[in-house]
Each structure stands twice: as structure tokens, then as C-alpha cells.
Amino acid sequence: MRATYMYGAGDVRVIDVPDPAVQHPTDALVRVVRSCVCGSDLHPYHNMPASERGESMGHEFVGIVEDVGSEVRTIGKGDFVIAPFAWSDGTCDFCREGLQTSCRHGGFWNAGDVRGGQAEAVRVPLADGTLVPVPVEENSPLVPSLLTLSDVYGTGYHAAVKARVTADTTVTVIGDGAVGLMGVLSAQQLGAPRIILMGRHKERTDLGREFGATEVVAERGTEGIAAVRELTRGDGTHVVIEAVGHMPAYEQALGVVRPGGVISRVGLPQYDDAPVGWDLFGPNITLTGGPAPARAYIETLLPAVLDGTVDPGRVFDTELPLDDAPAAYRAMDDRLSLKVLLRA
Amino acid sequence: MRATYMYGAGDVRVIDVPDPAVQHPTDALVRVVRSCVCGSDLHPYHNMPASERGESMGHEFVGIVEDVGSEVRTIGKGDFVIAPFAWSDGTCDFCREGLQTSCRHGGFWNAGDVRGGQAEAVRVPLADGTLVPVPVEENSPLVPSLLTLSDVYGTGYHAAVKARVTADTTVTVIGDGAVGLMGVLSAQQLGAPRIILMGRHKERTDLGREFGATEVVAERGTEGIAAVRELTRGDGTHVVIEAVGHMPAYEQALGVVRPGGVISRVGLPQYDDAPVGWDLFGPNITLTGGPAPARAYIETLLPAVLDGTVDPGRVFDTELPLDDAPAAYRAMDDRLSLKVLLRA
Numbered sequence A, B: 001m002r003a004t005y006m007y008g009a010g011d012v013r014v015i016d017v018p019d020p021a022v023q024h025p026t027d028a029l030v031r032v033v034r035s036c037v038c039g040s041d042l043h044p045y046h047n048m049p050a051s052e053r054g055e056s057m058g059h060e061f062v063g064i065v066e067d068v069g070s071e072v073r074t075i076g077k078g079d080f081v082i083a084p085f086a087w088s089d090g091t092c093d094f095c096r097e098g099l100q101t102s103c104r105h106g107g108f109w110n111a112g113d114v115r116g117g118q119a120e121a122v123r124v125p126l127a128d129g130t131l132v133p134v135p136v137e138e139n140s141p142l143v144p145s146l147l148t149l150s151d152v153y154g155t156g157y158h159a160a161v162k163a164r165v166t167a168d169t170t171v172t173v174i175g176d177g178a179v180g181l182m183g184v185l186s187a188q189q190l191g192a193p194r195i196i197l198m199g200r201h202k203e204r205t206d207l208g209r210e211f212g213a214t215e216v217v218a219e220r221g222t223e224g225i226a227a228v229r230e231l232t233r234g235d236g237t238h239v240v241i242e243a244v245g246h247m248p249a250y251e252q253a254l255g256v257v258r259p260g261g262v263i264s265r266v267g268l269p270q271y272d273d274a275p276v277g278w279d280l281f282g283p284n285i286t287l288t289g290g291p292a293p294a295r296a297y298i299e300t301l302l303p304a305v306l307d308g309t310v311d312p313g314r315v316f317d318t319e320l321p322l323d324d325a326p327a328a329y330r331a332m333d334d335r336l337s338l339k340v341l342l343r344a
Helices: A039-047 A143-148 A152-162 A178-189 A202-211 A221-231 A247-256 A294-306 A322-333 B039-047 B143-148 B152-162 B178-189 B202-211 B221-231 B247-256 B294-306 B322-333
Strands: A002-008 A011-016 A028-036 A061-068 A080-083 A121-124 A170-174 A194-198 A215-217 A237-242 A257-265 A273-275 A286-289 A318-321 A340-343 B002-008 B011-016 B028-036 B061-068 B080-083 B121-124 B170-174 B194-198 B215-217 B237-242 B257-265 B273-275 B286-289 B318-321 B340-343
Touching: A002 A322, A011 A322, A028 A080, A028 A143, A039 A322, A061 A121, A061 A143, A143 A152, A152 A178, A152 A237, A152 A257, A152 A286, A152 A294, A170 A178, A170 A247, A178 A194, A178 A202, A178 A237, A194 A202, A194 A221, A194 A247, A202 A215, A215 A221, A221 A247, A237 A247, A247 A257, A247 A273, A318 A322, A322 A340, B002 B322, B011 B322, B028 B080, B028 B143, B039 B322, B061 B121, B061 B143, B143 B152, B152 B178, B152 B237, B152 B257, B152 B286, B152 B294, B170 B178, B170 B247, B178 B194, B178 B202, B178 B237, B194 B202, B194 B221, B194 B247, B202 B215, B215 B221, B221 B247, B237 B247, B247 B257, B247 B273, B318 B322, B322 B340
Parallel strands: A170 A194, A170 A237, A194 A215, A237 A257, A257 A286, A318 A340, B170 B194, B170 B237, B194 B215, B237 B257, B257 B286, B318 B340
Antiparallel strands: A002 A011, A028 A061, A028 A121, A028 A340, A061 A080, A273 B273, A286 B286, B002 B011, B028 B061, B028 B121, B028 B340, B061 B080
């Protein structure tokens, strides 16, 4: 089959690899219907050292179950399924607490002998715990929105949940990428009366307004901080969703969070150390967030997707065939595309 | 009157200064009955550059109101009062939210023209918002416990509250100083079924056991981390109260916190940057805490002090007259005393 591999910064190739198959009794084999490129895939696209072996790519996909192992109970051949961006047993204490990213027997795609979703098919470990079947056809117009439940929608929702967004909290979202926009949508769903979106790509922030942003601040750095403070009587907002992962975004978050407030990070941090001394401690700021247990939120978020109340799939502004994955990475890296859907 | 000033690292003097007096209509003048030396006072005792002017010291005191300004309504002459370690108006939005340390009109002792509590008397700004009158005599045996409500008890409680300790959370407390021990007591009051105290001073950890610690780990660093992990199936605890403020304590906290858990810091950080990249983000750890709004917790914690259910004043193991403040600092710095009460 065809699968996407990265061989170093800027070097993405779609290659022929052996077809995956069920290996363990708890596996499922999923034929991919749609996958996509994540903002976090751009980090290795910038930094990855050259590798002869290459790394398989992709952690967001929906598809049709083609085969299941003998112990799989809740998933069957022909099911349309959503695969969240971590696989998990669904039964350990962490899974029961809704922290499937720390599952005692789970893991992430593209690690060990588990391959990635930017491919024609994927062997899914612990299929009962991992996959969520949805009663739709593979050509349903809902497919892009269902695919956002693999990662970006659940990630934006995780940011809002960890920050305890309610009808009493004002929110700033830093970053107008797909995760930032899903943070806006999630904050709106949780009742936030005011959502300031910081981003400078007008077509993205316009979409953010449709998802619920009440104000947009295009400036960055100290100017951006001053603009948010001016909007908030000098205080900043109760919650800041940091959906970028670079140090300037963290510094911006510190600059616009209200005393006693929460910075919720869902952008993969591209730094090890950050200022958490008096700047964070003095005003009693809480720093939270992490890789979203997307699996935990699928049942919660699914109904409004299925009935059309929300349309998170609008974050996909480009669709390409799988063989054009290198072009998909380029388009996202050049900010020509917000998020690219790959048709397997 | 006599007052304690610090002139540089290791250089504490009790000197004569002009008597304070009511200056503003919202002030109260409080004659100090007892004050004390805080673990955080040891930071400048180690680091303060030499100063000719010196800095007034002390942010924990109880006393008798001797005079009030014309606008003070809730406090009167002769009242026994507790002064929390920040002064605040009690009416702004931050105060109403219980974050008096961020009061819009308040501040900290020993800043601007407000002097410290290690003295015979203190001018207290915004007396109605700041002071809490308590119906006891100044020679009551409850005085030491009431004094802990100025800071250390409220600080330990703040750590536990910010970490959302409940009957479902296991807790590690790092640090066997007075704040750590108050963190133990607070976690116990909030129902934590298991409280591991990390400290190596046996008489202190013995007191910690009386306050509610279920286990004590004397080892530090990687050995200490391994010991806590061994006690917790390798997982660490849901909550870590970090009551020290030095980098090794932060690193220890990262090492013993369970995925999805909370590190709650109440030791004043003696660092600016700290590791908050994948180590904190990957397991979805929340970092919270800050200077405790001790004022917010006094009404909550007072009844059990007044009726003798708890005796937090046991953290004071030494009492000295005010003029011996230099010896009090030395005794705490040399770990000969856990916490010294100063008799004004």
C-alpha cells in the first residue's frame, strides 16, 4: 500500500510499504477513508534530522474496518470508525478517568511497530478501546467534521475543559490554526461570554468569528498583549488557550492572563524551560494542558456533529489525494492552507 | 518603638524607629502581641545585598487595635485582630473572588510606606478589608494557632485548595517546614486518604504525622522520587504540594506527580525558568499555586482553631522576645528551630 514517510526536515515522501494486517487478537485493520496533516506534523517538518529509514506519519484518520482480531468485541467489519490520536485499552484506571493519553497499555501512532494514519490502511491496536464506530457511510458529507474528532476538535475542547471554561470566564485563544479555532468553538460551547482570538490570517480569524470569537486581535508580542489588555480593563482574560507551542506564544499567554487565571496549553511545547517564577506564581496563574485524550471527548462532541449543530470540518480548506501528501505539507507550511484533508 | 530590619544577608537588627500612627481614614494602628519569622524571610537572609537603609521585616502578626481612622467600621479599639500577609480592601472584584493578594488597592507589608510585623506596632492600611477580629484575650493559649492564620496555615490550605484535594486524591507534600506541615494538615482536613510527607527532620515529620501524614519519605532527589513511586505502584500521587521554592523541590515534584495530576506551589520560587516542556505537558500535569490570599481562608479555618479541633500553633517550637529577632533568624536558618514566635 501507499504510506507517507518523513525522511528529514522538508522531506516528505509517499512510498510503497507492505500491507498491514491484524497481528494480535485485539487489533483491527482499518482502511483509511480520510486522514490529514496536523500543525504538529510541521514541527518535524522543520526540525527532523535526515534519516535513511524515515518515519511514518499521521495520527488523525477515519476509515472502514476491514478485519478484526479474535478478541475484538465492539467493532466489526464494515464499521465506519474514528481513530483518536492515541490508542488505548479503554479499561485501565487512566482510561476510566478520561486520560487515555496515559493509558497503561496504550501508545501513540508512529511509535514502536504501530504505523501512521497518512496511509491507505492502519493496524489499530486495542481496537475496542481505541476506535469509535459511527453510523455513517464513508461518502457522508459529515466525514471531515468526524475526522476533527481524531484530534483538533478534541484538542481544542481539552484546552477549554482543563481551563474550566464556563459562562463566567472570559477567554483568549492564541493561534488561528485549526486547534486554536477548535478552542474557540469549544469555549463557545462551554458558554464563554467573551472569546478574543489572537491571529493575523484574516480568512482564519473570520472563520473563528463564525465559531464564536467575539473579538480578534491581529497584533502579536507586546502590541498584542497591550491590545488584549485594552479590551479587558487592563486585566487580561480568565482563561488563555495557547494553541501554538512556541515560546513567544507562551510569553503572550503570560501577558494576557488575568490574575488567578489559567493558561491552558495544547500546542506541543517547542521549548523545555519557560518562565514560571514570580511572573506565573505572583498572580496565582495556573498552567495546565497537555496532549488531549481525544478519545475521552468523542461521545460528548459527536451528537452536535451528527445533527449539524456544529461544523468543525470547516477547518479543512483543501483536499488532496494521499499521493500529494508532500504538497499538503508544503501548503500548510506556507500558510496557503489552514488544514489539508488527504483522500486515501 | 522597636522594629526588626534587615541590612543584608545574615544581618538582622532590632532598632528604634518612630512610632507608627494612623495616617489615612481607613488605617488602623495595631499593637503587636505576637509576630514570627517566616521561611520566606530566610531567602533575603541568604541573598540580600548589603543596604545602609535596611528593610523592615515581618508579615505575620496578631495584636490589639490601638487606634482607627475615621472611616474604619468593622474594627474597634481593643479588638484582638489577625493580620493576613497581604493587606486588601475586601471590596474589589479580586477580593470578592478570594484573591486578596491581587487586590486592586492592596499590597504587601514591607513595601512602599507600609512597615512590617516584626515590630512593636504596625500601621495597617484598609483595616476593614485586612484585619479579622477574633473574640479572644491577648494572653489566650490560642494565640500561636491564631497567628498561623496570618500566613502558614492559610498558605498550606491554599496549596491544597488550588490542587483541589478531596477524599479521592492522594497527596505528597515536599518540605517539612511550617508551610509543608500546614499543607499536610490542610490536605487531611480536605479528606485526602493518603498523605506522603517528604522531609528529613524527624521531629518535624513526627509532627507531620500528627497533623495527618500517613507516610514519611526522608530521602531526597532521585532516591526520594523512587521511594514515593514505590509507595504508589510507580505512579506518584494525584497532588504534590511543593512548599520549598528551590529548583530541586520543583524537580522532585515533577518526579512524584501522577499523570493528570497537580503540582501546587506555595514556596516562593527561587528560580525564573523551570522545565515545563514535555515533562510537564506530556502527562497533562497542572502547575498551580502562588502567594496565598490568607485573608480568604481565615473565616473557614477559624472555627476549628477556636474550638481546639486543630492546633496549628504547634509549628512554633521556640518563643523569643522581639529584641532577640536576630537569634530567631539564626535558629531557623540553622534548622535548630522550626518556627520562632516573637513576643513584642
